[in-house]
Each structure stands twice: as structure tokens, then as C-alpha cells.
Amino acid sequence: MxxxxxxxxxxxxxxxxxxxxxxxxxxxxxxxxxxxxxxxxxxxxxxxxxxxxxxxxxxxxxxxxxxxxxxxxxxxxxxxxxxKILNAPVHLGSIVDNSDNTIEEIKSIWVVQxxxxxxxxxxxxxxxxxxxxxxxxxxxxxVKYVAPPKLQTASASQVTSKKESKLEAKGNNRTQDIRIENFDVAYGDRVLLQGADMTLACGRRYGLVGRNGLGKSTMLRMISGGQLRIPSHISILHVEQEVVGDETLALDSVLECDTVREELLKKEKEISASINAGSADPELNSQLTEVYTQLQNIESDKAPAKASIILYGLGFSPDMQQRATKTFSGGWRMRLALARALFSRPDLLLLDEPTNMLDIKAIIWLENYLQNWPTTLLVVSHDRNFLDAVPTDILHLHSQRIEAYRGNYEQFERTKTEKLKNQQREYEAQMQQRQHVQEFIDRFRFNANRAALVQSKIKMLEKLPELKPIIKEVEVVLKLPDTEPLSPPILQLNEVMFRYNAERVIFSNVNLGATMESRICIVGDNGAGKTTLLKIIMGILYPTLGMRNVHRNLKFGYFSQHHVDQLDMNVNSVELLQQEYPGKPTEEYRRQLGSFGVSGDLALQTVSSLSGGQKSRVAFARMCMGRPNFLVLDEPTNHLDIETIEALGKAIQKFTGGVILVSHDERLIRMVCNELWVCGNGSVSSIEGGFDEYRKIVEQELEAAAAAK
Incomplete structure (x- = not known):
């Protein structure tokens, strides 16, 4: 066996x-x-x-x-x-005759016992x-949650007028304005936009705003992908994917975007080669003259300088501009993609969260550069200061439609607030009028002398436009954990130096400290050592020289800019917390998620199906469930909408522990920070005057660099 x-x-x-x-x-x-x-x-x-x-x-x-x-x-x-192997022939007749005696024999032959x-x-x-x-x-x-989630795809439908269709078919449509009318957008079974209209006037800069998960990024992809149709002669560029790394130099990668210039240079090279080879064709000289004229008309000789200015503004030093694209990380290749888009100047430029990949210096440069953008711009951003500086118009996506407002984000907020107040007043006034008329009707309904008047009142009610009550968007509230006070000293860095190898010193002679009341923001160029400093503070990395002293009861809560990408995408939010903190009641996990706005059915959706902002909230909930008393936040605003960033700022203000923050969101920095640490030039120092002073220094550096070019 x-x-x-x-x-x-x-x-x-x-x-x-x-x-x-x-x-x-x-x-x-x-x-x-x-x-x-x-x-x-x-x-x-x-x-x-x-x-x-x-x-x-x-x-x-x-x-x-x-x-x-x-x-x-x-x-x-x-x-x-x-x-069955029989020893002799079987005579069935004799067997039947003697059936009583031979029943067992029959069974032995024909019946399986x-x-x-x-x-x-x-x-x-x-x-x-x-x-x-x-x-x-x-x-x-x-398997319910472990199985890979079912892929959903976005779909769109759009109504096009016959006039525009005829113009498009004949090739006579030369308008630079873009009108996308009566269109629907759905993501799987979920309707994002229904019967929406959007007009983009040539030369204006539009900021597309709205809560996380409403379909802003989906709409940009549908415009660039052709699911939402616009006139075919309008060139579109959507900065979404990083540049593929190869041997091409960063500067050449940007110059290649000017296809007209590239073709003319190629033609000039071919004609010159033919002439130098001794060709007797008399037309070659005239063709070469024509190419030179065209190159002069497009100011071809100025193109390298323009490309270099854009790259420098986005953080590429002269040495970096001469490096092959394959030597850059993903974040720098995204900057390179943005530089290519700015250099090529399409008729419609689509930007989705362009500030996420930039440091403050690059954001300030980009704000100034886009204020003079000559063609149409549509940008999705949750950076409040960027939306105040760049857009001429705001498109507000809510309730499955798009509303247009003139002005920047600050003007939009004022106008929207006043508009909602007026609509609420109008609704309340109509409700009072309806109630008054209804009382009259009810009182004299059966009075024969007033029958005609009652009928006229009933008709009047029927003709009144039906106003709906104003539904305010639910306010986002984030709740950070309560902490017990600790006696100082809390955190101290003394004469700290850190280097990765003998030649590359990140910073040295760092003498800084923090308390439970600290609200410290760390700023500086990308690669200056901000994240390295955070890891030394938390004890993840050890200083090469110097001392790090922390209170024995100090408990860090670390939010990394990569935390969202590292979440388990195949489980729901409740199960995610169960994995990290096992053994607690389900109600406690749900309560924790609810304190960060992930409640109801949202907490039971697989993490992969959540928007970027919702994933960030889940990451915050997971971090805070360990009840830290000192928060270290590295770029926490990436993926968050404006309302959630505002809620995060308020939560930090109420938090009773210490906070060290790395962020490029000027609004959040101004909202919460009382101390500014600047990383750069191999050191970390506290700056007097706060963010205003730092911004002034950055703008002076940019002006000096522009003058040098």
C-alpha cells in the first residue's frame, strides 16, 4: 500500500x-x-x-x-x-432447465459479485x-481579495455637431479654439461625466480641479488618445510617461522635438555632402541657400540656447545636459519629458501634476515660464500656489459635469462660494414662497368664492422652476493620533557628517535639534540630501561622523513618498491594516480608516481600485495606527487633492507631537511650518525669515542664471 x-x-x-x-x-x-x-x-x-x-x-x-x-x-x-475464463462450453438450455440448482453458477458467470x-x-x-x-x-x-483585480477601462461618448463634422471632413476647420460638447466619460460601471461640455479658448491657460477619483487624469488621457475628439489640425502633447533612456544626450533629446529644424539640418547635411563629393548638379547650391533661409527664419541657431534654458530651469546643470538619457533616474526622465514638451510648444499642452516631480526651485521657474505660454494649456494640479500663479481660467469638475470660472484658483474659490450662497438664498426664498402659496391653497381649497384664485395659485406653483438644495461637498477631516508629552531633549544632531563614499560628501557639520512642538520643513534641490537627512534622524542610516541623540520614548511615524507604491494592491484597506497590526477587532481597523476619510464600501475595495489620493489616505491610516509621537513626512502631498492637503495642514496644526516635513507645496509649508531647514552645498542650515526669505533667494538665483544665459 x-x-x-x-x-x-x-x-x-x-x-x-x-x-x-x-x-x-x-x-x-x-x-x-x-x-x-x-x-x-x-x-x-x-x-x-x-x-x-x-x-x-x-x-x-x-x-x-x-x-x-x-x-x-x-x-x-x-x-x-x-x-471470466471458462473451462468448458456453456450450454444455456441445460442451464435454464436446471436453473434452480445452478442459480449460483449463473451468478458466477454473468453477475459481478x-x-x-x-x-x-x-x-x-x-x-x-x-x-x-x-x-x-x-x-x-x-481568494476573494488575493486574485488580481479585474481590469477596468475608461470609455467615452461624444456628440459632434453636423457643421463641425462637415468642416472636419472637408479639411476646412482651422479654428484654434477647442469645443468638446455633450460628452460622457465612464470608468468601468462608474459614470464620471455625463452630458458635460468643455471649451478651451486658444492662448488661455486652464486649471482642471476637483476631488480625487472624479476623472481628471482620465479625461486628459482621453483627449490625448483621441477618444474625445478635437479638430485634427490641432497638435496635442500629453506629458505622462518618462523619456526612454538611451545614448542620446539630454540636450539633444530636447532639440529632437523640433522636427522641422531636424529635417532642415538633415537636408543641409545631405546637400553639403553631395557638393563636397564633387556633384555637378547646378540645383544643389540653390537648394542649400533655400535651406539656410528656412533655418534662419525659424531661428535655428537659437534653439540650443532655448533648450538649455528650459533644462536648466528644470534642474539640469550644464554637465547633466551633456549626459546620456539612460543615466538618469525615472524622476529626472519625467523632467526631461516636460522639457521636451515645453520646447516643442504644441497647440494644446496637457500637464498632469507637473509639480510632483519638481523641487521648489524648479516649481518657481515653471510657474514663471508658463505665465508666458503662447498656446492653450490644460493642467491638472493640486498645488494651490501653482494654481494661483499659472491659470487664467479654472475648470471645476464635480457632480459629473464641468463648470468654467474666469481667473486663478483664489478667484475661483471666492466666485464659487458667492455663487453657492446666492443659489442657497434663491432656493430658501422659493421654498418660503411655495410654503406661503400652499398654505393659501390648503386654506381656501373648498371655498367656492375663491375657487378661481386657488386655481391660479396652483398653476403658478406648477410654473415655478424646480430648484434643488445646494449639496455641499463633504469636508475632508484627517485625525492624527493623540500623544503624551515628553521631557526635552527630544532629538539632537551634533557635528553630523554623511558621505556615501570618500569623494561624495552629502553634508557635514550639521548641528540641529527638534522638540515636540517643532514644525520643521526641509527644502532644497533634488539630490541635496533631504531624504538622507530624514533617514539619519530616524536611525535608518548612521552618520559617518558626529552624534544623533533621541529620547528613549520617541516613536517615529514615517511617510515615504514611495509608501503608496509599496502598498499591497491585491487586498482591501481593512485587510491591509490587519496584516500590519494583527489581532484587533475589525471595527478598530474601520474606525482608523474612517479617521482618514476611507469609510463605508471604500474600505472594502481592493487597494488597486482606489485613486492615488485615496491610497495616500490608506498609507496615512496605516502609519498612524502605530500611534507615533513624532511624524517624519517625505513629500506627503503627492496624489492628494487640494481639500485633503488643507485637511492635512489642519491636522498637523492640532497634532501634539513633533513634525519634520519635506514638501514642495508652498501652501502647506506656509500653513504649518515654524522652522525651515535648507539642504544644499554640502550643508544643512536653519534659515531666518522662513519661506519668504528662501523664495527670495531662489528667485535671485534664477534671475542670475537667466542673465548669464
Missing amino acids: GTCSEYIKRIFPTIDDDLKQYVEGVLANGADDFEDIEEVYEAVGEVLQEVSADKTEEDIRLICGKLLEIMKPNKTRTNNGPI RDDSLKVDSRKLEKAQAKLQEKQDKRTKE
Whole structure:
């Protein structure tokens, strides 16, 4: 029986030990009396089928045949029953005559005899099946969230006027304005926009705003991908993917975007080569003159300087501009993609969160550069200061529609607030009027003398436009954990120096400290060592020289800019917290998620189906469930909408522990920070005058660099 046992274990490696013993017991008890595959299948087939759902009935029958072969290697079998070898001819007539005496003989020839003791114990089988079913249900329940989420795709429908369709078909549509009318956008089963309209006037800069998950980024992708149609002669560039790294130099990668210039230079090179090779074609000189004229008209000689200015503004030093694109990280390649877009100047430029990849110096440069953008710009951003500096118009996406407002974000907020107040007043006034008229109708409904007046009042009510109450967007509230006070000193860095190798010193002679009341913001260029400093503060990295002293009860809560990408995407938010902090009631996990705005069905959705901002809130909830008393936040505003950033600022203000923050969001910095640390030039120093002073220094540096160019 050992051979059968080994075969079963090999074919069914996940079989439960109890079931394995049960199958072995059935086979052992009936080993001598199993005559064919059918009998083996009837005995253990159903049990084996339950163990392996991926095997067909035919597969199980073959396995049963192999088991029979192992038990009876020399037995001749057939699927139709055992073969009986007769010693002499059988005379059926005489058998019938002596049927009473020979009934047992007939049975021995034609009837397959089975001992009832060899049948499967029905109670044991039922018990085994129940256990299997229980395991199967448990496995199904576990797979519910582990299985990869079903991919959903965005879809759009749009109504186009006959006039525009005819102009487009004839190629006579030369307007630079863009009108996308009466369009719907859905993501899977969820409707994002319905019957929406959007107009983009040539030369204006639009900021597209709205809560996380409403479809802003989806709409940009649909415009660039052609699902939402715009006039075909309008060139579109959507900065979404990083530049592919190869041997091309960063500066050349930007210059390549000017295809007209590239073609003319290529043509000039070919004609010059032909002339130098001694070609006698008289047309070559005139063609070369024409190429030079065209190059002069497009100011080709100024293109390298323009490209260099854009790259420098986005943080590329002269040395970096001469490096191959493959040597840059993903963040720098995204900057390179942005530089290419700014240099090529399409008719419609689409930017999705362009400030996420930039430091404050690059953001200030980009704000100034885009204020003189000559063509149409549509940008999605949650940087409040950027939206105040760049857009001429705001498009507000809410309630499955788009509303346009003139002015920057600050003007939009004022106008929207006043508009909502007026709509609320109008609604309340109409409700009072309706109530007054209804009272009159109810009072004199059965008064014959006033019947005509009552009828006119009823008609008047019917003609009144139906106003709906103003539904305010739910205010975002984030709740950070309460902490117990700690006696100073809390955190101190003394004469700290850090270097990755003998040549590359990140910073040295750092002498800084923090308390439980600290609200410190760290700023500086990308690569200046901001994240390295945070890791030294938390003890993840050790200083090369110097001392780090922290209070023994100090408990850090670390929010990394990569935390959102590192979440388990195949589970829901409740299960995510269960993995990190096991053993607590489900209500506690849900309460924790609710304090960061992830409540109701949202907490039961797989993390992969959440928007970027919702994933950030889940990451915050996970960080705060450990009840830290000192928060270290590295770029926490990436993916958050304006309302959530505002809520984060208010939560930090109320937090009773210490906070060190790395951020490029000027609004948040001004809202919470009382101390500014600047990383750069191999040192970290506290700056007097706060962010205003730092911004002044940055703008002076940019002006000096522009003057030098």
C-alpha cells in the first residue's frame, strides 16, 4: 500500500492528511476485490475529484486505473467488468432447465459479485466531503481579495455637431479654439461625466480641479488618445510617461522635438555632402541657400540656447545636459519629458501634476515660464500656489459635469462660494414662497368664492422652476493620533557628517535639534540630501561622523513618498491594516480608516481600485495606527487633492507631537511650518525669515542664471 500512498501524494500534493488516510484505508480494505477501474472510481473517485478541482472526471478515472494497476499489476482488466475464463462450453438450455440448482453458477458467470463490506462508508464519505467543502469555501473566501483585480477601462461618448463634422471632413476647420460638447466619460460601471461640455479658448491657460477619483487624469488621457475628439489640425502633447533612456544626450533629446529644424539640418547635411563629393548638379547650391533661409527664419541657431534654458530651469546643470538619457533616474526622465514638451510648444499642452516631480526651485521657474505660454494649456494640479500663479481660467469638475470660472484658483474659490450662497438664498426664498402659496391653497381649497384664485395659485406653483438644495461637498477631516508629552531633549544632531563614499560628501557639520512642538520643513534641490537627512534622524542610516541623540520614548511615524507604491494592491484597506497590526477587532481597523476619510464600501475595495489620493489616505491610516509621537513626512502631498492637503495642514496644526516635513507645496509649508531647514552645498542650515526669505533667494538665483544665459 506504500506505493499507492506515494502515488497519491505525488499526484495530489495538497491533499489533507485525514482524506489521504481515508482513501488509503478504502483502497487497502478492498485491494483484493477491486475488479475494474469503475469500482475504484466509485470508491474514491468523488473524493479525489474534490481534492483537485483542476482535474476532469476523465483525469480522475485514469488515476483510478493507475491505482488499480499498482494494487494488481498482473490482473487483466476491462472497463466493462472482469473477464471470466471458462473451462468448458456453456450450454444455456441445460442451464435454464436446471436453473434452480445452478442459480449460483449463473451468478458466477454473468453477475459481478460485490461484498457490501467493500463499499465506501457513506458516513465517512459525507464527513470527508463536508470537510473538503469547508476548506473549499475558506479557500474561495481567501481568494476573494488575493486574485488580481479585474481590469477596468475608461470609455467615452461624444456628440459632434453636423457643421463641425462637415468642416472636419472637408479639411476646412482651422479654428484654434477647442469645443468638446455633450460628452460622457465612464470608468468601468462608474459614470464620471455625463452630458458635460468643455471649451478651451486658444492662448488661455486652464486649471482642471476637483476631488480625487472624479476623472481628471482620465479625461486628459482621453483627449490625448483621441477618444474625445478635437479638430485634427490641432497638435496635442500629453506629458505622462518618462523619456526612454538611451545614448542620446539630454540636450539633444530636447532639440529632437523640433522636427522641422531636424529635417532642415538633415537636408543641409545631405546637400553639403553631395557638393563636397564633387556633384555637378547646378540645383544643389540653390537648394542649400533655400535651406539656410528656412533655418534662419525659424531661428535655428537659437534653439540650443532655448533648450538649455528650459533644462536648466528644470534642474539640469550644464554637465547633466551633456549626459546620456539612460543615466538618469525615472524622476529626472519625467523632467526631461516636460522639457521636451515645453520646447516643442504644441497647440494644446496637457500637464498632469507637473509639480510632483519638481523641487521648489524648479516649481518657481515653471510657474514663471508658463505665465508666458503662447498656446492653450490644460493642467491638472493640486498645488494651490501653482494654481494661483499659472491659470487664467479654472475648470471645476464635480457632480459629473464641468463648470468654467474666469481667473486663478483664489478667484475661483471666492466666485464659487458667492455663487453657492446666492443659489442657497434663491432656493430658501422659493421654498418660503411655495410654503406661503400652499398654505393659501390648503386654506381656501373648498371655498367656492375663491375657487378661481386657488386655481391660479396652483398653476403658478406648477410654473415655478424646480430648484434643488445646494449639496455641499463633504469636508475632508484627517485625525492624527493623540500623544503624551515628553521631557526635552527630544532629538539632537551634533557635528553630523554623511558621505556615501570618500569623494561624495552629502553634508557635514550639521548641528540641529527638534522638540515636540517643532514644525520643521526641509527644502532644497533634488539630490541635496533631504531624504538622507530624514533617514539619519530616524536611525535608518548612521552618520559617518558626529552624534544623533533621541529620547528613549520617541516613536517615529514615517511617510515615504514611495509608501503608496509599496502598498499591497491585491487586498482591501481593512485587510491591509490587519496584516500590519494583527489581532484587533475589525471595527478598530474601520474606525482608523474612517479617521482618514476611507469609510463605508471604500474600505472594502481592493487597494488597486482606489485613486492615488485615496491610497495616500490608506498609507496615512496605516502609519498612524502605530500611534507615533513624532511624524517624519517625505513629500506627503503627492496624489492628494487640494481639500485633503488643507485637511492635512489642519491636522498637523492640532497634532501634539513633533513634525519634520519635506514638501514642495508652498501652501502647506506656509500653513504649518515654524522652522525651515535648507539642504544644499554640502550643508544643512536653519534659515531666518522662513519661506519668504528662501523664495527670495531662489528667485535671485534664477534671475542670475537667466542673465548669464
